[in-house]
Amino acid sequence: MAGFLxxxxxxxxxxxxxxxxxxxxxxxxxxxxxxGVILGPDATEERRQALRDDLGLNDPLPEQYLRWLGDAVxxxxxxxxxxxxxxxxxxxxxxxxTLLLTLLSTLVALSIGLPAGIIAAQxxxxxxxxxxxxxxxxxxSMPTFWLGLILILVFSVQLRWxxxxxxxxxxxxxxxxxxxxxxxSVTLGVAQAALLARxxxxxxxxxxxxxxxxxxxxKGLAERRVVYLHALKNAxxxxxxxxxxxxxxxxxxxxxxxxxFNIPGIGRxxxxxxxxxxxxxxxxxxxxxxxxxxxxxLLVDIISAGLDPRLRKTEG
Amino acid sequence: xxxxxxxxxxxxxxxxxxxxxxxxxxxxxxxxxxxxxxSLIVLMALLAPWLMTHDPTFQEPRERLIAPFGDYLLGTDAxxxxxxxxxxxxxxxxxxxxxxxxxxxxxxxxxIGLLTGFVPRIDAPIMRVMDGLMAFPGIVLAIGIxxxxxxxxxxxxxALTVVSTPRMARVVRSVVLSLARSQFVEAAExxxxxxxxxxxxxxxxxxxxxxxxQASFVFAEAVLGEATLSFLGAGAPPSVPSxxxxxxxxxxxxxxxxxxxxxxxxxxxxxxxxxxxxxxxLRDMLDPKLRHx
Numbered sequence: 266m267a268g269f270l271x272x273x274x275x276x277x278x279x280x281x282x283x284x285x286x287x288x289x290x291x292x293x294x295x296x297x298x299x300x301g302v303i304l305g306p307d308a309t310e311e312r313r314q315a316l317r318d319d320l321g322l323n324d325p326l327p328e329q330y331l332r333w334l335g336d337a338v339x340x341x342x343x344x345x346x347x348x349x350x351x352x353x354x355x356x357x358x359x360x361x362x363t364l365l366l367t368l369l370s371t372l373v374a375l376s377i378g379l380p381a382g383i384i385a386a387q388x389x390x391x392x393x394x395x396x397x398x399x400x401x402x403x404x405x406s407m408p409t410f411w412l413g414l415i416l417i418l419v420f421s422v423q424l425r426w427x428x429x430x431x432x433x434x435x436x437x438x439x440x441x442x443x444x445x446x447x448x449x450s451v452t453l454g455v456a457q458a459a460l461l462a463r464x465x466x467x468x469x470x471x472x473x474x475x476x477x478x479x480x481x482x483x484k485g486l487a488e489r490r491v492v493y494l495h496a497l498k499n500a501x502x503x504x505x506x507x508x509x510x511x512x513x514x515x516x517x518x519x520x521x522x523x524x525x526f527n528i529p530g531i532g533r534x535x536x537x538x539x540x541x542x543x544x545x546x547x548x549x550x551x552x553x554x555x556x557x558x559x560x561x562x563l564l565v566d567i568i569s570a571g572l573d574p575r576l577r578k579t580e581g
Numbered sequence: 582x583x584x585x586x587x588x589x590x591x592x593x594x595x596x597x598x599x600x601x602x603x604x605x606x607x608x609x610x611x612x613x614x615x616x617x618x619x620s621l622i623v624l625m626a627l628l629a630p631w632l633m634t635h636d637p638t639f640q641e642p643r644e645r646l647i648a649p650f651g652d653y654l655l656g657t658d659a660x661x662x663x664x665x666x667x668x669x670x671x672x673x674x675x676x677x678x679x680x681x682x683x684x685x686x687x688x689x690x691x692x693i694g695l696l697t698g699f700v701p702r703i704d705a706p707i708m709r710v711m712d713g714l715m716a717f718p719g720i721v722l723a724i725g726i727x728x729x730x731x732x733x734x735x736x737x738x739x740a741l742t743v744v745s746t747p748r749m750a751r752v753v754r755s756v757v758l759s760l761a762r763s764q765f766v767e768a769a770e771x772x773x774x775x776x777x778x779x780x781x782x783x784x785x786x787x788x789x790x791x792x793x794x795q796a797s798f799v800f801a802e803a804v805l806g807e808a809t810l811s812f813l814g815a816g817a818p819p820s821v822p823s824x825x826x827x828x829x830x831x832x833x834x835x836x837x838x839x840x841x842x843x844x845x846x847x848x849x850x851x852x853x854x855x856x857x858x859x860x861x862x863l864r865d866m867l868d869p870k871l872r873h874x
Contacts, residue, residue, distance in 0.1 A: 280716050407853075408805055411849065414835060518720070539727075551725050
């Protein structure tokens with residue numbers, strides 16, 4: 266296991282390096298001059314030159330790259346062009362709603378998707394199966410932002426049960442915070458629940474056809490025990506992989522959902538940064554999101570390997 | 582001349598063909614439904630110039646936010662533009678982006694997959710680059726590319742192609758890897774086939790089914806991706822009618838004018854739904870082993 270952990274950790278280094286390089290190039294390829302963005306159109310050429318020297322923009326590209334990479338490794342992602350604060354602290358300020366939203370949505374996805382997939386597999390070919398799968402494919406096809414708008418229309422505008430948009434930090438109390446996050450989490454979780462239901466169903470069908478399930482049934486175990494103890498246990502590893510994918514997808518989806526519900530999270534910060542051409546902030550947020558994504562994938566691999574010793578050998 | 586089996590077949594062909602079509606519909610119901618729905622959307626996009634009742638971009642400030650079923654079939658938006666005509670026109674953008682992205686992804690991803698699967702020397706470096714691209718959530722990568730390239734339809738296509746290429750490459754690569762050591766490849770090589778001929782004549786046809794299935798899902802994702810980018814204001818320029826853009830504008834008038842939101846979203850959902858059904862059906866048909874998955 267120790268060897269496996271080391272190998273996995275080493276394997277993410279080239280990936281992160283590639284990600285960082287891509288993000289750096291993203292900044293360099295952006296048309297327009299960050300100096301122009303900071304100083305505005307009226308600044309004199311002298312002031313522009315001075316600021317360029319200050320920011321190191323006149324140095325050769327490789328030098329800039331190495332300096333940026335060195336800073337990034339030490340956690341310094343530069344200062345935002347608009348917010349007058351370091352990128353990292355701007356991101357940290359907005360991490361709470363994004364993480365809460367992602368976690369709650371994962372919860373929604375798991376608590377709907379898993380049972381739905383198991384029930385569909387148990388009733389394979391019957392109306393319950395077909396109905397669940399029909400709903401699932403609609404759920405996958407429905408864009409999150411449309412679902413979000415419909416939920417706002419029904420629950421906030423018409424019924425007035427929940428706030429239309431916005432966010433209350435955890436320091437205002439858990440319930441207050443949750444009230445704002447219920448609709449966004451459902452919006453974001455439903456599509457992933459549908460995806461998970463389809464995957465769970467196919468994993469369960471595969472496992473339910475295996476010989477050890479036949480043996481379990483033959484020795485007279487209750488169906489409930491066969492399904493939950495023997496079958497589900499073996500379907501769980503691919504499902505953990507799926508759960509990792511879901512968390513990652515939700516991280517991307519949070520960008521959209523935060524925009525619909527005006528939640529001041531990392532995703533909304535990214536969109537604002539794109540709108541204002543705040544390149545260092547775009548760079549920093551994309552890098553941090555990608556880093557979280559890579560770490561979650563690593564975590565999933567480690568959990569799977571912990572549960573199934575075979576994976577420690579084959580995946581290296 | 583004696584009656585051959587083929588004569589008998591020919592004589593009984595017509596009725597059995599109908600019966601077979603019946604079973605084809607029964608077995609591939611999802612594909613038929615998806616195909617019909619998608620054909621309707623394609624027709625709508627092709628016939629848009631004749632179906633539209635108003636100029637989809639013409640703004641009439643005095644006619645803003647008019648409810649449906651009057652002079653305007655589906656009402657007007659906050660700029661006084663006809664929603665029905667904009668939905669019809671929006672189908673063009675969605676399908677254009679979907680078709681271009683799925684073709685570009687198939688070509689680029691397919692090519693990378695074939696090469697990396699067959700030439701071990703370049704496999705590792707190229708697949709690491711693919712891993713790097715896959716390390717971004719798709720939409721975040723697309724937003725980043727749009728931020729660099731600026732609002733244009735061609736950039737939307739480029740961004741979404743970059744996002745979906747790595748997975749296509751992986752799908753094709755895994756097929757090639759599983760076949761690279763098989764006897765028919767060895768036979769082709771030993772009879773003097775060049776590498777390109779082995780790839781094109783012997784390996785590519787074996788990759789076609791998974792490639793087509795993947796391409797249909799890429800199509801669905803591209804339609805959703807275009808709408809998402811437009812919704813976020815990072816897609817096609819605002820002057821181009823787009824379902825995602827319409828939904829984004831409807832957000833501000835949700836309580837007074839819900840009709841600005843319902844139909845564009847429904848059009849988008851139906852299109853993606855049709856494509857997903859079609860993809861599921863294609864997968865079941867082309868890969869019987871995966872059926873019921």
